[in-house]
Amino acid sequence: VAEKLSPARHDAYERIHASDDFVALKKAYTGFAFPMTVAFMVWYLTYVICSNWATGFMETKVIGNINVALVFGLLQFVSTFLIAYIYSRFAAKKLDPIADRLQRQYEEEINR
Amino acid sequence: MNVSDDNAQTLTTVLFLAVVALTIGITIWASRNTKGAADYYAAGRNISGFQNGLAISGDYMSAASFLGISGAIALYGYDGFLYSIGFLVAWLIALLLVAELLRNSGRYTMADQLAYRMKQRPVRQAAAVSTVVVSIFYLLAQMVGAGALVALLLGADSQALKNLTIVGVGLLMIFYVTFGGMKGTTWVQIVKAVLLMAGTVLITVLVLAEFGFNLSDLLGSAQSESGKEGFLDPGLRYGTDSTAKLDFVSLGLALVPAGIATILAFAPPRPDLILVAGLGIGGIAIGLAAQGLAVVFMFGPALAAWVVTRRFEGRGRTRELLEIRFRPNRWWAVAWLLPLAISLVILGVSLALPWLSLDPGMSALLERFRAQLPPEQFEQIRARMDLLPVHPFFLTIVQGLLAGPTLNALAAFGEELGWRGFLFRKLAPLGFWRSSLLIGLLWGPWHAPLILQGHNYPQHPVLGVLWMTVFCVLLSPLMQWVRARAGSVLAAAVMHGSVNALFALTLMVVKGGDDLTMGATGLPGLLTLLAFNVGLAFVMRRGSTPPAA
Numbered sequence: 177v178a179e180k181l182s183p184a185r186h187d188a189y190e191r192i193h194a195s196d197d198f199v200a201l202k203k204a205y206t207g208f209a210f211p212m213t214v215a216f217m218v219w220y221l222t223y224v225i226c227s228n229w230a231t232g233f234m235e236t237k238v239i240g241n242i243n244v245a246l247v248f249g250l251l252q253f254v255s256t257f258l259i260a261y262i263y264s265r266f267a268a269k270k271l272d273p274i275a276d277r278l279q280r281q282y283e284e285e286i287n288r
Numbered sequence: 289m290n291v292s293d294d295n296a297q298t299l300t301t302v303l304f305l306a307v308v309a310l311t312i313g314i315t316i317w318a319s320r321n322t323k324g325a326a327d328y329y330a331a332g333r334n335i336s337g338f339q340n341g342l343a344i345s346g347d348y349m350s351a352a353s354f355l356g357i358s359g360a361i362a363l364y365g366y367d368g369f370l371y372s373i374g375f376l377v378a379w380l381i382a383l384l385l386v387a388e389l390l391r392n393s394g395r396y397t398m399a400d401q402l403a404y405r406m407k408q409r410p411v412r413q414a415a416a417v418s419t420v421v422v423s424i425f426y427l428l429a430q431m432v433g434a435g436a437l438v439a440l441l442l443g444a445d446s447q448a449l450k451n452l453t454i455v456g457v458g459l460l461m462i463f464y465v466t467f468g469g470m471k472g473t474t475w476v477q478i479v480k481a482v483l484l485m486a487g488t489v490l491i492t493v494l495v496l497a498e499f500g501f502n503l504s505d506l507l508g509s510a511q512s513e514s515g516k517e518g519f520l521d522p523g524l525r526y527g528t529d530s531t532a533k534l535d536f537v538s539l540g541l542a543l544v545p546a547g548i549a550t551i552l553a554f555a556p557p558r559p560d561l562i563l564v565a566g567l568g569i570g571g572i573a574i575g576l577a578a579q580g581l582a583v584v585f586m587f588g589p590a591l592a593a594w595v596v597t598r599r600f601e602g603r604g605r606t607r608e609l610l611e612i613r614f615r616p617n618r619w620w621a622v623a624w625l626l627p628l629a630i631s632l633v634i635l636g637v638s639l640a641l642p643w644l645s646l647d648p649g650m651s652a653l654l655e656r657f658r659a660q661l662p663p664e665q666f667e668q669i670r671a672r673m674d675l676l677p678v679h680p681f682f683l684t685i686v687q688g689l690l691a692g693p694t695l696n697a698l699a700a701f702g703e704e705l706g707w708r709g710f711l712f713r714k715l716a717p718l719g720f721w722r723s724s725l726l727i728g729l730l731w732g733p734w735h736a737p738l739i740l741q742g743h744n745y746p747q748h749p750v751l752g753v754l755w756m757t758v759f760c761v762l763l764s765p766l767m768q769w770v771r772a773r774a775g776s777v778l779a780a781a782v783m784h785g786s787v788n789a790l791f792a793l794t795l796m797v798v799k800g801g802d803d804l805t806m807g808a809t810g811l812p813g814l815l816t817l818l819a820f821n822v823g824l825a826f827v828m829r830r831g832s833t834p835p836a837a
Binding site: 205209212213216220223224227228231234235239240241242243245246249252253256259260263267271 | 366367369370373376377379380381383384385388389502503504505507508511518520521522523
């Protein structure tokens with residue numbers, strides 16, 4: 177399984193690393209993933225903190241026996257699935273084309 | 289048990305056996321369609337994204353999530369639900385921060401990725417060791433849970449029958465992975481995911497229908513049935529005081545690295561890792577089996593080593609590859625007698641330590657017996673001891689020298705075929721010291737199930753695991769040296785058998801310490817073994833060619 181990189185492959189990596197496409201790929205990825213991670217962590221921690229310290233608010237009844245706590249918890253499910261869906265759309269549209277291009281370029285370079 | 293109970297029992301048994309038969313069928317089908325390494329490790333790269341996703345869901349939907357979370361909700365109401373959300377959100381971390389980068393790098397596991405930028409060997413070692421250690425402790429709980437569940441499903445009442453089902457479940461798992469490869473494992477997980485999700489949807493619909501699809505009524509009824517005030521509100525579990533509250537916030541944060549660790553655990557199975565999983569299961573089985581049965585389960589490592597070697601490295605050559613060779617040379621005598629010499633040195637070291645003293649009347653030993661045995665049996669043993677013509681210490685030496693290379697060696701062979709047979713050869717490229725260190729690090733925690741039950745270190749079962757690991761790490765080079773010189777794994781079995789038979793000597797005539805500070809597996813033993821290792825390093829430097837596989 178041990179992988180030994182030939183100098184040619186290593187140089188190909190280095191060239192791709194410096195290319196505009198790679199910079200754009202990294203920028204697109206971090207531009208999406210980092211703010212999104214911060215957003216859902218804040219959203220989740222707000223929920224955890226409310227559950228522990230804002231119990232009065234969480235115990236407020238909405239309809240019948242359904243309280244804010246339950247709705248808030250179910251919204252965590254909704255937001256998680258929504259983020260996963262948005263992310264897969266974003267990756268297919270913005271990330272995969274560049275990544276595929278780089279992959280082709282890399283294979284051409286090492287097979288030359 | 290009335291008639292309807294009997295019917296339900298029959299139905300669950302039939303369903304259970306049907307699922308087992310289905311998964312065994314899949315495994316056999318997969319093993320017939322598996323040719324070559326790419327098929328075995330990566331299912332011939334023919335698993336689609338959707339199939340893989342289902343399989344990973346199957347992996348995620350473990351007994352822990354199904355039984356653990358529904359149990360937590362039943363006990364703590366809303367706080368059980370709160371707990372489950374941590375797992376859900378942690379999944380986003382893996383998705384956003386790990387998966388994309390790993391995929392774009394064209395590598396399969398964290399170790400593959402890290403190994404590109406760093407030194408291969410240490411990264412792989414670290415990944416392998418952490419996977420094994422986590423798996424052993426994880427499997428421990430999983431297997432007990434699975435066994436208890438199966439016993440419940442099949443209506444097994446006696447403890448022996450329950451233990452047997454746990455062993456059966458373990459064997460079934462080894463069978464799935466070793467024979468089915470990646471293809472079999474993936475399909476078994478897909479079946480599991482589909483069954484579990486379909487079952488959950490069905491139960492959810494049936495329960496909601498019971499309440500006329502009115503969620504509020506369902507919750508109200510749960511509240512009144514639970515008999516707990518505030519069952520639907522946060523705070524029953526994590527809100528008792530501010531420490532509990534902070535605990536939960538830190539738990540919430542801890543789930544984040546847990547999400548990442550899960551990715552690491554998805555490393556594609558390699559024969560070595562499968563072997564180790566087998567070793568783990570064997571170890572667990574030991575912990576669960578009664579003492580008398582333990583001997584049988586020491587053969588877990590042997591079974592795994594034999595199956596893997598036979599399957600991957602050529603039939604017919606298995607014995608040769610594992611060096612199961614009966615051609616005694618003088619190193620066999622060393623294997624037989626060295627443990628006695630070490631025990632006597634440990635005894636000497638013990639007497640030099642300030643807190644230990646000579647105890648020819650064996651009062652400390654008798655005290656331990658008195659605590660463990662019924663009074664009449666204890667009196668019997670004591671009476672018999674008084675009749676002995678010589679001191680029991682010498683009888684133990686004779687008995688140990690006879691039992692060590694025979695009866696005990698036979699039992700130890702089951703372990704040795706894994707450690708000094710398979711791993712010895714596989715890890716030989718690492719060099720003598722590193723490979724014996726790694727074998728020691730696997731060999732030690734393998735004893736955890738036994739030690740946690742109070743063997744070897746009855747006063748310190750948890751710390752005992754650590755002590756035992758140090759003990760195994762220190763004993764490993766000596767075993768490896770003798771085994772390499774003797775050129776046979778059978779010599780290692782003789783030495784292991786003699787160690788098991790003779791190291792008890794170090795506890796017989798000494799008093800003054802506890803299980804961590806006396807005996808071969810306590811401080812005197814560890815210090816002595818350390819000195820023996822220094823001696824071994826010296827011998828190896830003095831021109832003796834280092835033994836290699």
